[in-house]
Amino acid sequence: MSFIPNTGAERAEMLKAIGVSSVEELFSDIPAHLRIKGLDLPEGISEIEALDAVDSLAERNVQTKKMDWFLGAGAYYGYIPAVVPALAGRGEFLTAYTPYQPEVSQGTLQAIFEYQSMAAKLLGMSVVNASHYDGATALAEAVLMAWKARDNRPRILLPADLHPEYKQVIETYCTSFGIEFVQYEGAPEAASFDEKTAAIVIAYPGFSGEVYPIRKAADRAHEAGALCIVQADPVMCALMKSPGEQGADIVSAEGQSLGNPLNFGGPYLGIMGTTEALVRRMPGRIVGETKDKNGKRGFVLTLSTREQHIRREKAVSNICSNQGLSMLQTCIYLATLGKQGLKEVARQSYDKAHYAAELIDRIEGYRVRNSQFFREFLVETPKPASQIVKTLSRMGIMPGLALSRYYPERTNELLVCVTEMNTRAQIERLAAALKEASK
Amino acid sequence: MNTINMRDEPLVYELSRAGRTGCSLPRSDVPEYAVPGELVREELDLPELDELTLVRHFTRLSQKNFSIDTEFYPLGSCTMKYNPKVNEVAASNPGWKNLHPLVGDENAQGALELMWRLQEGLREVGGFAAASLQPAAGAHGELSGVLMISAALRARGDEGRKKMLIPDSAHGTNPASCTMAGFVTQTIPSGPDGNIDMTALKAALDETVAGIMITNPNTLGLFETNIEEICRLVHEAGGYVYGDGANMNALAGVFKPGSSGIDVMHFNLHKTFSTPHGGGGPGAGMIAANTSLAPYLPGPIVVKDGDAYRLAMPPKSIGRVKAFYGNFGVLVRAYMYLLMMGADGLRGVAENAVLNANYLKSLVEDVYPVPYKRRCMHEFVAKGTVAEGVHTLDIAKRLIDYGFHPPTIYFPLIVQEALMIEPTETESKETLDLYADALRRIAAEAATQPELLHEAPHDAPVARLDEVMAARYPILCYRG
Numbered sequence: 001m002s003f004i005p006n007t008g009a010e011r012a013e014m015l016k017a018i019g020v021s022s023v024e025e026l027f028s029d030i031p032a033h034l035r036i037k038g039l040d041l042p043e044g045i046s047e048i049e050a051l052d053a054v055d056s057l058a059e060r061n062v063q064t065k066k067m068d069w070f071l072g073a074g075a076y077y078g079y080i081p082a083v084v085p086a087l088a089g090r091g092e093f094l095t096a097y098t099p100y101q102p103e104v105s106q107g108t109l110q111a112i113f114e115y116q117s118m119a120a121k122l123l124g125m126s127v128v129n130a131s132h133y134d135g136a137t138a139l140a141e142a143v144l145m146a147w148k149a150r151d152n153r154p155r156i157l158l159p160a161d162l163h164p165e166y167k168q169v170i171e172t173y174c175t176s177f178g179i180e181f182v183q184y185e186g187a188p189e190a191a192s193f194d195e196k197t198a199a200i201v202i203a204y205p206g207f208s209g210e211v212y213p214i215r216k217a218a219d220r221a222h223e224a225g226a227l228c229i230v231q232a233d234p235v236m237c238a239l240m241k242s243p244g245e246q247g248a249d250i251v252s253a254e255g256q257s258l259g260n261p262l263n264f265g266g267p268y269l270g271i272m273g274t275t276e277a278l279v280r281r282m283p284g285r286i287v288g289e290t291k292d293k294n295g296k297r298g299f300v301l302t303l304s305t306r307e308q309h310i311r312r313e314k315a316v317s318n319i320c321s322n323q324g325l326s327m328l329q330t331c332i333y334l335a336t337l338g339k340q341g342l343k344e345v346a347r348q349s350y351d352k353a354h355y356a357a358e359l360i361d362r363i364e365g366y367r368v369r370n371s372q373f374f375r376e377f378l379v380e381t382p383k384p385a386s387q388i389v390k391t392l393s394r395m396g397i398m399p400g401l402a403l404s405r406y407y408p409e410r411t412n413e414l415l416v417c418v419t420e421m422n423t424r425a426q427i428e429r430l431a432a433a434l435k436e437a438s439k
Numbered sequence: 440m441n442t443i444n445m446r447d448e449p450l451v452y453e454l455s456r457a458g459r460t461g462c463s464l465p466r467s468d469v470p471e472y473a474v475p476g477e478l479v480r481e482e483l484d485l486p487e488l489d490e491l492t493l494v495r496h497f498t499r500l501s502q503k504n505f506s507i508d509t510e511f512y513p514l515g516s517c518t519m520k521y522n523p524k525v526n527e528v529a530a531s532n533p534g535w536k537n538l539h540p541l542v543g544d545e546n547a548q549g550a551l552e553l554m555w556r557l558q559e560g561l562r563e564v565g566g567f568a569a570a571s572l573q574p575a576a577g578a579h580g581e582l583s584g585v586l587m588i589s590a591a592l593r594a595r596g597d598e599g600r601k602k603m604l605i606p607d608s609a610h611g612t613n614p615a616s617c618t619m620a621g622f623v624t625q626t627i628p629s630g631p632d633g634n635i636d637m638t639a640l641k642a643a644l645d646e647t648v649a650g651i652m653i654t655n656p657n658t659l660g661l662f663e664t665n666i667e668e669i670c671r672l673v674h675e676a677g678g679y680v681y682g683d684g685a686n687m688n689a690l691a692g693v694f695k696p697g698s699s700g701i702d703v704m705h706f707n708l709h710k711t712f713s714t715p716h717g718g719g720g721p722g723a724g725m726i727a728a729n730t731s732l733a734p735y736l737p738g739p740i741v742v743k744d745g746d747a748y749r750l751a752m753p754p755k756s757i758g759r760v761k762a763f764y765g766n767f768g769v770l771v772r773a774y775m776y777l778l779m780m781g782a783d784g785l786r787g788v789a790e791n792a793v794l795n796a797n798y799l800k801s802l803v804e805d806v807y808p809v810p811y812k813r814r815c816m817h818e819f820v821a822k823g824t825v826a827e828g829v830h831t832l833d834i835a836k837r838l839i840d841y842g843f844h845p846p847t848i849y850f851p852l853i854v855q856e857a858l859m860i861e862p863t864e865t866e867s868k869e870t871l872d873l874y875a876d877a878l879r880r881i882a883a884e885a886a887t888q889p890e891l892l893h894e895a896p897h898d899a900p901v902a903r904l905d906e907v908m909a910a911r912y913p914i915l916c917y918r919g
């Protein structure tokens with residue numbers, strides 16, 4: 001299967017028009033000794049055979065849907081209404097390029113503008129870009145943005161309770177710059193700000209699920225001349241105050257749980273939002289409303305002087321291809337759920353998680369560590385959590401993440417996540433199984 | 440143009456009516472718990488729409504786009520080839536969609552095997568020792584690659600080398616990627632043949648050189664014939680060679696970049712390997728390296744132990760460049776394509792991509808001057824200087840009236856009034872003939888009725904938009 005329409009006769013005709021006798025001649029600029037005879041790969045196969053091969057690999061994975069699922073830790077099993085992929089998968093969206101020619105890209109451009117509007121209102125920010133590779137790279141770029149905006153200050157305050165993979169991505173992105181990271185524990189307002197502090201990062205919630213209000217820390221940051229960056233759970237923002245309402249200057253978020261499937265970790269959606277004051281320092285694509293020469297409303301990519309294709313080495317970031325389609329999925333998801341639907345998803349996740357925490361905390365040997373949380377909480381387990389995960393998996397329950405995956409010394413801690421997908425019966429089965437496993 | 444939807448489409452906020460909803464959740468079966476007072480959110484300004492309104496809205500929006508599925512879309516250096524529908528079917532299998540990234544290697548053997556097979560396949564296509572599927576896009580691959588070079592220099596105590604050379608015919612993201620890795624860039628000019636000026640290159644090679652980033656074929660669509668010599672000189676000077684593999688559609692199965700001396704290169708799976716561009720992304724910028732840089736690859740990568748697959752960090756890895764394991768859904772599509780193509784198919788892709796580009800060039804170069812008189816590879820750059828007072832932008836906009844997406848324009852920067860045209864192998868001869876015909880007609884119109892071009896497009900959902908106003912008085916969010 002090659003998808004190439006040229007027939008032998010046509011190729012001959014085209015070669016003649018070009019004035020060469022063979023296709024090989026077209027490659028004559030490549031030194032002959034570097035031209036290869038062929039690749040050491042199998043020959044091509046048909047659509048049927050290829051699909052069979054890939055489907056049979058897919059069968060060999062454990063699926064959320066076939067178990068009682070309580071594992072989150074940065075990737076969430078949520079409901080995606082059927083209209084979301086049905087509309088986002090339309091060829092006119094799927095097979096379009098970045099909308100550099102606005103007259104024939106109004107569909108993509110308006111959808112981005114709608115996404116920017118809904119995401120900005122959800123996070124309480126003035127503007128949201130579209131988009132970053134994922135929540136981790138959005139946060140890393142937010143850190144770089146804040147550091148450059150406060151360029152005489154080398155220090156960034158990072159929460160100890162931050163997703164370990166996010167921390168690693170920040171480290172990679174900041175390798176080449178003399179940024180000094182200072183880790184703080186507990187409430188963000190207790191972190192030590194000084195004249196060397198460029199910004200504080202607040203995880204809302206932390207990796208453990210713990211939620212700290214932001215306002216006091218944001219005020220303290222601003223008093224010290226520093227910026228306040230918030231890494232937020234966007235679904236939580238439908239129920240709890242947004243970062244913007246509490247004084248955040250830059251917000252980053254993982255948009256996967258807003259309408260994107262788990263897909264073994266990607267493609268996800270990096271969301272970044274900021275204030276009007278900082279918008280010209282923000283990386284990523286931004287769409288703005290304008291008019292055409294007849295006064296008709298239209299949308300264009302704007303503030304491009306921040307970007308690599310205009311500013312080259314002076315650009316605020318190198319990002320070019322982004323997560324356009326994941327952004328579109330989230331745009332359609334937000335419009336489908338709307339005001340009531342998203343609140344309901346957040347409300348049910350909150351209630352079900354709290355119900356689960358209540359049941360688990362009552363079991364002998366288990367203790368829920370959080371004081372305030374949204375849909376994820378940390379449980380102390382009487383036996384190694386990895387062992388509990390194994391035991392329960394065999395019973396069709398994925399009880400959460402054993403923290404030893406990231407912190408080998410934290411053997412007896414389990415991170416449990418409950419979303420709108422879980423039922424009361426599943427939660428009660430989980431509690432019963434945990435009790436059984438402790439014996 | 441008869442497929443495009445010309446009607447004004449309101450914003451989702453303008454279609455919103457209080458009390459409507461497009462979704463239903465099961466009734467909650469657990470008690471309600473109070474949210475701490477200081478954290479309660481009062482106001483949530485999201486729209487309220489019923490499902491049918493929503494379906495019509497986004498369907499109508501989609502109809503305002505040009506896309507590969509609806510129009511010829513010959514954007515230079517973007518490789519807008521057909522995106523096979525079967526790839527979408529394969530990627531939507533619940534075994535992928537409902538696979539959580541933290542299930543543990545033993546529960547994701549199918550996914551890890553797919554990644555391993557893709558890693559190995561692309562390693563062979565590029566001629567490299569090892570590969571990482573982590574980077575999410577081409578520029579992300581570039582950043583990874585230059586960070587690898589930076590780490591390798593540091594490891595040998597050479598962190599003083601901060602100069603990265605970039606030919607003026609390289610891709611636009613290269614300089615910004617270097618800055619993000621702490622390098623300072625120096626531009627190397629092209630010579631009269633469109634290749635890197637070897638004298639300028641030699642003059643730039645001093646003890647501060649970290650390396651060079653080469654796009655090959657370059658953005659003029661020309662093969663860098665001195666590639667081996669360039670790599671040798673840079674290596675002798677103590678630097679590394681980064682290859683920008685965005686243009687691999689010209690070379691797969693014909694030439695292995697790794698054999699010419701390139702140390703590290705990214706592939707754009709959303710170009711060469713047929714995964715859709717999605718209106719901006721997601722892409723996948725897999726990165727491959729030779730033995731000197733392989734230990735620094737971003738991780739984790741997949742390794743095979745007997746019959747089992749597991750994730751592992753390369754020994755001196757630069758670390759993670761994103762959470763989890765790359766844009767996995769894109770990798771499934773690319774793997775499908777690799778399977779269907781195979782060795783013979785990939786060679787056919789390169790041959791027909793180069794044939795189509797040279798054919799189209801032959802049909803228009805007497806009217807649209809092509810500054811470098813050579814065989815092109817998968818794309819060519821012509822000039823829009825067809826009549827006094829008419830610019831490339833006018834030609835591009837007029838192409839829309841003929842039902843074609845414009846080519847990449849004003850890039851590369853080294854050609855004035857550039858039109859950068861990449862037809863790809865999936866276009867038929869008839870389409871190329873029609874496009875050439877449109878270009879020739881437009882050149883004729885430019886001479887006789889230039890206002891037709893200046894006012895273009897005439898048949899699009901909007902006319903030319905005021906981009907200056909958009910940037911000066913930004914409206915970036917609905918203000919209802």
